[in-house]
Amino acid sequence: MAVIKTKGIVIKEVPYNDTDKILTLITEDLGKISVSAKNARRSGSRASYGTQVLTYGEYVLFKGNSGFYLNSCDVLVNYYNLAQDLVCFTHAAHILEMAEDTAQDPALSSRILILLLYALQALSKGRNPLLISSAFALKLMQISGYPPHVCSCAVCDTYDIENIYFSFKSCGFICENCSKRDTDAIMLDVGAAKGILYVLCAEKGGIFNFELSDKLLSVFSTIAFRYISQQHDKSYRKLEILNNLNIN
Numbered sequence: 046m047a048v049i050k051t052k053g054i055v056i057k058e059v060p061y062n063d064t065d066k067i068l069t070l071i072t073e074d075l076g077k078i079s080v081s082a083k084n085a086r087r088s089g090s091r092a093s094y095g096t097q098v099l100t101y102g103e104y105v106l107f108k109g110n111s112g113f114y115l116n117s118c119d120v121l122v123n124y125y126n127l128a129q130d131l132v133c134f135t136h137a138a139h140i141l142e143m144a145e146d147t148a149q150d151p152a153l154s155s156r157i158l159i160l161l162l163y164a165l166q167a168l169s170k171g172r173n174p175l176l177i178s179s180a181f182a183l184k185l186m187q188i189s190g191y192p193p194h195v196c197s198c199a200v201c202d203t204y205d206i207e208n209i210y211f212s213f214k215s216c217g218f219i220c221e222n223c224s225k226r227d228t229d230a231i232m233l234d235v236g237a238a239k240g241i242l243y244v245l246c247a248e249k250g251g252i253f254n255f256e257l258s259d260k261l262l263s264v265f266s267t268i269a270f271r272y273i274s275q276q277h278d279k280s281y282r283k284l285e286i287l288n289n290l291n292i293n
């Protein structure tokens with residue numbers, strides 16, 4: 046069996062047999078992969094090291110005919126502290142789910158991994174979880190090749206936009222005139238539009254270095270989450286627990 050070394054983060058762990066786990070990793074060069082971790086459910090065993098969700102490490106894997114098997118792991122950093130706060134942990138789970146749905150392509154996985162690490166780092170530092178997860182969603186769409194159209198009206202192409210609307214039908218900014226034929230479009234305050242532009246233009250950790258008022262963040266996050274749901278044709282439900290508990 047070939048031995049492979051790769052850096053990656055565990056985004057899912059599923060029990061298998063009595064003592065094993067199947068891990069899902071987003072890696073820097075292999076894309077999203079499943080890894081069998083033998084005896085990883087034996088607590089305190091060496092085999093369990095580095096097999097928890099939110100572990101980022103350097104993994105040594107065997108590649109067999111039916112997939113990858115974990116040999117060993119060198120933990121580089123973990124984000125287990127996020128589990129101490131329900132709001133943070135729920136947003137982290139939402140971020141992992143969005144990343145999992147996007148990281149199929151090995152050509153994208155390196156950029157998604159970096160974005161993921163910066164987002165988890167920002168959450169760990171106590172940044173607003175809603176801002177981090179919604180900015181993550183928007184940047185993720187850009188990385189995967191589906192950024193919203195923001196440089197002109199997505200319908201008539203005019204650059205002369207006084208009042209900006211966001212159209213889900215046209216996937217981007219539209220002008221007031223075109224919004225009259227798009228009743229689903231959302232009017233954007235300049236601050237929310239600037240937030241969207243900022244995230245699309247920023248790189249690496251800078252993506253999360255901005256602030257929005259609660260009112261602007263509400264619009265920004267509504268757009269970001271609905272946009273990724275539309276592109277992935279999927280309802281993301283992890284944050285509903287916070288809404289049901291009336292916290293966010």
Ligand SMILES: [Zn+2]
Pocket residue numbers: 198199200201202203219220221222223
């Ligand atoms: Zn227009």
